[in-house]
Amino acid sequence: MAATFRQHSVLPGFNLALGFTLLYLSLIVLLPLSAAFIRTAELSWPEFWAIVTTPRVVASYRLTFGASLAAALVNALFGLLVAWVLVRYRFPGKRIIDALVDLPFALPTAVAGIALTSLYAANGWIGRLFEPFGIKIAFTPLGVFVALTFIGLPFVVRTVQPVLEDMESELEEAAATLGASRWQTFGRVIFPTIFPALLTGFALAFARAVGEYGSVIFIAGNMPMVSEITPLLIITKLEQYDYAGATALAVVMLVISFVLLLLINLLQWWSRRRAA
Amino acid sequence: MDATAAIAITPASQPGRVRATQEAPWIRRALIGTALLFLTLFLFIPLVSVFYEGLKKGVDVYFASLVEADAVSAIKLTLITAAIAVPLNLVFGVAAAWAIAKFEFRGKNLLITLIDVPFSVSPVIAGLIYVLIFGLQGWLGPWLYEHDIKIIFAVPGIVLATVFITFPFIARELIPLMQAQGTEEEEAAVVLGANGWQTFFRVTLPNIKWGLLYGAILCNARAMGEFGAVSVVSGHIRGSTNTMPLHVEILYNEYNFAAAFAVASLLAVLALVTLALKSVVEGRTAASREQGHDHRSA
Numbered sequence: 001m002a003a004t005f006r007q008h009s010v011l012p013g014f015n016l017a018l019g020f021t022l023l024y025l026s027l028i029v030l031l032p033l034s035a036a037f038i039r040t041a042e043l044s045w046p047e048f049w050a051i052v053t054t055p056r057v058v059a060s061y062r063l064t065f066g067a068s069l070a071a072a073l074v075n076a077l078f079g080l081l082v083a084w085v086l087v088r089y090r091f092p093g094k095r096i097i098d099a100l101v102d103l104p105f106a107l108p109t110a111v112a113g114i115a116l117t118s119l120y121a122a123n124g125w126i127g128r129l130f131e132p133f134g135i136k137i138a139f140t141p142l143g144v145f146v147a148l149t150f151i152g153l154p155f156v157v158r159t160v161q162p163v164l165e166d167m168e169s170e171l172e173e174a175a176a177t178l179g180a181s182r183w184q185t186f187g188r189v190i191f192p193t194i195f196p197a198l199l200t201g202f203a204l205a206f207a208r209a210v211g212e213y214g215s216v217i218f219i220a221g222n223m224p225m226v227s228e229i230t231p232l233l234i235i236t237k238l239e240q241y242d243y244a245g246a247t248a249l250a251v252v253m254l255v256i257s258f259v260l261l262l263l264i265n266l267l268q269w270w271s272r273r274r275a276a
Numbered sequence: 277m278d279a280t281a282a283i284a285i286t287p288a289s290q291p292g293r294v295r296a297t298q299e300a301p302w303i304r305r306a307l308i309g310t311a312l313l314f315l316t317l318f319l320f321i322p323l324v325s326v327f328y329e330g331l332k333k334g335v336d337v338y339f340a341s342l343v344e345a346d347a348v349s350a351i352k353l354t355l356i357t358a359a360i361a362v363p364l365n366l367v368f369g370v371a372a373a374w375a376i377a378k379f380e381f382r383g384k385n386l387l388i389t390l391i392d393v394p395f396s397v398s399p400v401i402a403g404l405i406y407v408l409i410f411g412l413q414g415w416l417g418p419w420l421y422e423h424d425i426k427i428i429f430a431v432p433g434i435v436l437a438t439v440f441i442t443f444p445f446i447a448r449e450l451i452p453l454m455q456a457q458g459t460e461e462e463e464a465a466v467v468l469g470a471n472g473w474q475t476f477f478r479v480t481l482p483n484i485k486w487g488l489l490y491g492a493i494l495c496n497a498r499a500m501g502e503f504g505a506v507s508v509v510s511g512h513i514r515g516s517t518n519t520m521p522l523h524v525e526i527l528y529n530e531y532n533f534a535a536a537f538a539v540a541s542l543l544a545v546l547a548l549v550t551l552a553l554k555s556v557v558e559g560r561t562a563a564s565r566e567q568g569h570d571h572r573s574a
Binding site for chain 2: 005006007009010011012013014016017018020021022024025028029030031032033035036039078081082084085089091095097098099100101102103104105106107108109110111112114115116118119125126146149150153169172173176182185207210211212213214218231232234235238241243246247250253254257258260261264265
């Protein structure tokens with residue numbers, strides 16, 4: 001029976017390893033996640049629709065997705081620049097800077113949140129510079145964008161960097177020999193090669209930003225309709241014992257996350273095929 | 277033959293030739309400058325400010341905030357949580373990687389995707405789903421209440437949420453590593469009469485030890501620093517269900533900034549140590565991965 005399911009191998013432990021993997025995966029991830037969908041199924045469709053389309057909820061989607069998109073775009077641009085500088089140029093402190101790029105992965109989000117808030121507040125080191133122009137960053141939607149930019153910073157750098165490192169210099173040399181300017185070489189030779197990786201990094205940064213909570217709630221100010229993100233709204237509903245409302249919103253977020261995950265997998269598959 | 281040799285020599289040795297595939301010095305400097313400015317604004321200054329704010333009111337205040345009873349209990353709970361979550365996910369990571377990398381079976385790609393799912397779920401939702409199961413209004417809530425077992429707003433809930441959040445870290449690191457290393461060495465061991473555990477501990481484990489360590493370091497950093505998921509299930513009971521990140525939040529919301537940043541600076545040190553270990557181990561993993569490729573091509 002097992003023979004049709006898997007190819008024969010002399011190695012032992014398949015049943016134990018796969019059995020444990022599936023059990024653990026089901027208990028920790030799949031069953032609890034299905035709870036969200038099953039609880040939501042208790043609502044009728046009009047009830048569900050009414051919950052997930054109230055003006056306050058729609059405003060939170062707009063902020064969450066708008067700020068995430070803006071942050072991911074900024075990260076795509078600057079992440080590409082940072083990856084380029086780290087791969088192509090030599091300058092003092094490069095190794096330390098390279099290691100520090102991963103800081104947003106390693107630094108707890110609550111720490112990032114309070115640090116960014118104190119910096120970008122009107123009396124903070126950076127917020128002070130913008131204050132004379134009447135630009136407030138902390139406690140506005142702009143603050144949400146700042147936090148999400150921090151959180152998503154490593155993704156594009158780390159997806160583009162290896163592709164740039166593996167690029168054959170012959171292609172650029174050939175382009176130069178054929179009379180291409182540096183800009184033409186970048187636009188027609190280098191950029192098409194790194195584009196799938198760039199897009200993957202962008203999608204990863206966006207997906208991460210959409211679900212982010214810890215760093216945002218400190219800097220956002222959390223005003224309903226203005227600077228309230230969807231994950232915070234889920235917690236607010238939960239604290240009011242509105243389980244149905246919280247779960248309905250969670251299902252909307254989960255479906256969007258799964259679509260993004262699917263998209264990222266397709267992008268990575270495309271990226272590998274292009275590289276091969 | 278002569279022609280190819282000539283082309284191979286030219287690139288690095290003649291400066292005039294190189295310039296055509298490089299940028300002008302001023303462009304180079306401008307690019308480096310812009311990249312560093314961006315990193316300074318978004319990375320370095322925030323990092324430095326954590327320590328600055330923590331120490332602003334003096335070293336005495338700093339250390340007093342770290343040895344205060346609630347802080348100590350938060351540190352303890354964080355350590356306990358990581359000490360449970362990391363080994364659990366380590367065992368899972370090894371089992372999953374063994375099944376996926378050493379065997380061919382149907383549905384493998386689906387399994388790999390499912391293992392990645394916790395990465396794409398918002399931390400808040402990770403907490404919420406456990407409340408839906410174990411909370412008072414949850415599926416098992418009434419039964420747990422009758423038997424006086426507390427999971428939500430207690431330590432088990434915090435551990436569960438942390439396990440969920442850090443679920444893929446080690447498996448993700450090991451699967452590609454073990455796939456690259458292939459199965460020849462294990463097959464040789466089995467043919468020579470080793471049993472499964474001997475094969476694993478004497479052949480596989482030495483090959484994957486750096487990758488395993490790398491995954492465990494990342495898993496640990498996230499386990500100790502998780503905020504959103506833990507915040508939903510913790511109930512924020514001071515001295516009892518507060519982890520370090522939650523303690524930072526409480527202090528901050530009480531406008532006790534010096535103490536908040538002092539505890540935060542401990543977490544920042546943890547992040548820096550993680551990054552340092554990571555770059556040390558990264559070199560070793562790359563080496564063992566190359567070895568894997570050599571074995572495959574040999």
